[in-house]
Amino acid sequence: MTDQIAKPAASTKGPSIPRKGLTWRFIFGRQEIGLLAIFLLWCAFLSLATDTFLTSTNIFNMLRAFSWIAIAAFGECLVILTAGIDLSVGSNMALSGLAAALLLTAGMPVWVALVGGLLTGSIVGAVNGALATRFRLPPFIATLGTLSIARGITFGATQGWPVRKLPKAFNFIGQHDVPVGSWGVPFPVIVVLILAVLVSLFLSRTVRGRHIYAVGGDEEASRLSGINPNWIKMLVYTSCGLMAAIGGILMTARLGVAAPTAATGYELDIIAACVIGGVSLFGGEGTILGVLIGAAFMQTIRTGLNLLGIQAYWQPAAIGAVIILAVMFDQWRKGGGWRDLKIFSR
Amino acid sequence: MEEAPPIIEMRNIKKSFGAVQALRGVDLALRHNEVLGLVGDNAAGKSTLMKVLSGAYIPDEGDILLEGDAVYISKPEDSRRLGIEMVYQDFALTNNLDVAANVFLGREAVRWRLGPVRVMDRRLMEVEARKVIDNLGIDIDSVQLKVQNLSGGQRQAVAIGRATAFNAKVIIMDEPTAALSVAAIQEVLDLVNELKAQGCSIIMISHRLEDIYQVGDRVIVLRHGRKVADCPIAGDIHEFREQIVAYMIGARDDFAEPVVG
Numbered sequence: 001m002t003d004q005i006a007k008p009a010a011s012t013k014g015p016s017i018p019r020k021g022l023t024w025r026f027i028f029g030r031q032e033i034g035l036l037a038i039f040l041l042w043c044a045f046l047s048l049a050t051d052t053f054l055t056s057t058n059i060f061n062m063l064r065a066f067s068w069i070a071i072a073a074f075g076e077c078l079v080i081l082t083a084g085i086d087l088s089v090g091s092n093m094a095l096s097g098l099a100a101a102l103l104l105t106a107g108m109p110v111w112v113a114l115v116g117g118l119l120t121g122s123i124v125g126a127v128n129g130a131l132a133t134r135f136r137l138p139p140f141i142a143t144l145g146t147l148s149i150a151r152g153i154t155f156g157a158t159q160g161w162p163v164r165k166l167p168k169a170f171n172f173i174g175q176h177d178v179p180v181g182s183w184g185v186p187f188p189v190i191v192v193l194i195l196a197v198l199v200s201l202f203l204s205r206t207v208r209g210r211h212i213y214a215v216g217g218d219e220e221a222s223r224l225s226g227i228n229p230n231w232i233k234m235l236v237y238t239s240c241g242l243m244a245a246i247g248g249i250l251m252t253a254r255l256g257v258a259a260p261t262a263a264t265g266y267e268l269d270i271i272a273a274c275v276i277g278g279v280s281l282f283g284g285e286g287t288i289l290g291v292l293i294g295a296a297f298m299q300t301i302r303t304g305l306n307l308l309g310i311q312a313y314w315q316p317a318a319i320g321a322v323i324i325l326a327v328m329f330d331q332w333r334k335g336g337g338w339r340d341l342k343i344f345s346r
Numbered sequence: 347m348e349e350a351p352p353i354i355e356m357r358n359i360k361k362s363f364g365a366v367q368a369l370r371g372v373d374l375a376l377r378h379n380e381v382l383g384l385v386g387d388n389a390a391g392k393s394t395l396m397k398v399l400s401g402a403y404i405p406d407e408g409d410i411l412l413e414g415d416a417v418y419i420s421k422p423e424d425s426r427r428l429g430i431e432m433v434y435q436d437f438a439l440t441n442n443l444d445v446a447a448n449v450f451l452g453r454e455a456v457r458w459r460l461g462p463v464r465v466m467d468r469r470l471m472e473v474e475a476r477k478v479i480d481n482l483g484i485d486i487d488s489v490q491l492k493v494q495n496l497s498g499g500q501r502q503a504v505a506i507g508r509a510t511a512f513n514a515k516v517i518i519m520d521e522p523t524a525a526l527s528v529a530a531i532q533e534v535l536d537l538v539n540e541l542k543a544q545g546c547s548i549i550m551i552s553h554r555l556e557d558i559y560q561v562g563d564r565v566i567v568l569r570h571g572r573k574v575a576d577c578p579i580a581g582d583i584h585e586f587r588e589q590i591v592a593y594m595i596g597a598r599d600d601f602a603e604p605v606v607g
Contacts, residue, residue, distance in 0.1 A: 207454045207464040210443070214451055217442035224402055224438040226423040226452035284442035 075243025083283025090266035091150035093248030101258035125241015174253025216283030351414030359408035383558030
């Protein structure tokens with residue numbers, strides 16, 4: 001297809017395109033920077049206010065818990081970029097982890113369990129995609145349904161009992177620390193980093209990645225440009241299911257048990273990680289780097305509130321306030337001033 | 347003298363939306379290197395007819411012939427592959443992407459591919475987009491600007507640039523001058539002449555009859571989903587306008603389809 005390009009004769013003045021690179025504008029013109037600054041301030045505050053925050057035990061515990069949310073949030077980010085939403089990610093994490101666990105207790109080798117778990121998550125994602133495209137359901141409704149269906153299956157398949165006694169070889173992937181220098185980096189964290197790089201490159205460098213942004217920006221214009229929006233949606237919902245499965249399997253392996261109640265309510269944390277990270281719910285805007293910071297932020301808020309001695313009962317309120325503040329900050333950054341928030345205007 | 351088949355021929359095109367018959371059997375022929383004006387009152391079916399040609403709508407009935415050969419256009423990709431480009435009235439740009447991305451949207455330059463994964467050549471696309479923009483004499487500082495930051499005229503220019511960037515044989519323009527300032531209108535009309543000089547055949551929908559008169563060779567008038575006039579553009583502009591308006595509003599309805607033989 002590339003050979004069709006360039007009918008125009010060479011222009012007289014040579015086109016000068018500044019290379020995108022690590023320039024100051026590149027660094028400071030981005031939404032992730034403000035978020036990162038606030039995140040680092042919050043971390044600095046916690047490390048001064050508590051004795052325990054800046055210990056390697058705490059940091060690695062946080063990283064482990066953050067990794068499931070982050071991975072699922074990468075998938076969620078793809079969906080939200082197309083102006084969709086997937087509410088079923090939490091249930092899907094539980095279901096995929098459970099599928100792997102049930103295969104293991106049935107005596108299957110670990111690799112079969114992993115493939116089975118990933119396949120389960122992808123199928124749930126593909127069902128979401130089909131409901132949103134072929135059956136033209138609003139994604140909110142479609143995935144609200146599959147949220148409940150997937151959760152119901154986890155209860156039904158286990159009769160409400162957690163699946164225990166998973167083999168060591170399986171739990172290894174969630175509990176093993178990979179030695180990096182004198183540190184032991186949890187394996188799930190390495191998975192997060194690899195996926196972050198891969199998904200980020202996919203979004204910014206590949207044709208499909210660009211089409212995801214295009215569909216989120218203007219679905220009809222994308223269609224008229226020869227993009228098949230339904231195809232793109234199937235891709236993002238299925239990928240989201242796959243990512244949820246990766247997160248769910250790592251979670252199950254870490255905990256060593258697949259509980260039917262696992263990951264309940266995680267969809268809100270996952271969507272919040274995206275939104276805090278600057279992913280617009282209207283579609284077409286956001287990056288994986290932002291989501292990564294957003295997920296880290298969510299985790300340090302949870303842990304930080306614990307370490308500060310704030311009752312767990314009060315934490316949802318604090319997290320809700322942070323989500324609202326983060327989105328307000330983002331609006332302010334885009335609008336260029338508080339006036340645009342329309343709080344004070346008539 | 348044996349005449350070459352028209353580059354585009356649409357025969358007996360019908361299209362309904364629910365109970366509304368938007369097109370009731372329209373014929374249209376576009377000759378090689380011709381600028382064809384397509385006019386009509388609101389809801390006459392102009393845009394619908396052109397969206398059928400561009401693959402945005404699938405007709406209920408009728409045939410489309412490209413240089414005498416029947417073609418089947420079921421999606422925008424199909425028409426683009428045949429060298430038919432449409433500039434939509436609302437531009438059909440994605441505002442969250444930059445100029446270069448929009449020029450190449452759906453036809454990204456690929457640097458290398460690994461199975462289904464196609465990695466874009468972003469730099470090549472930026473350089474080529476810059477050339478397209480410069481060639482059309484469009485004033486846009488950087489092809490890395492997001493479309494949402496451009497003015498209406500600049501957006502129109504990007505939309506036209508995108509249509510011309512890929513060796514189009516036929517370019518359809520839906521109200522290309524509707525949203526523009528007077529100076530920008532003349533630029534678009536000059537552009538139409540330039541494209542014609544380069545060998546393109548052009549269909550231009552417009553409410554502005556003086557634009558059609560200035561650049562057009564022939565004009566087709568639609569009314570209530572039917573073709574009511576098809577004549578070369580000649581003579582005095584006032585006569586032309588009077589005649590066309592009469593057909594548009596139905597004051598005159600004496601057009602007989604010439605028998606194609």
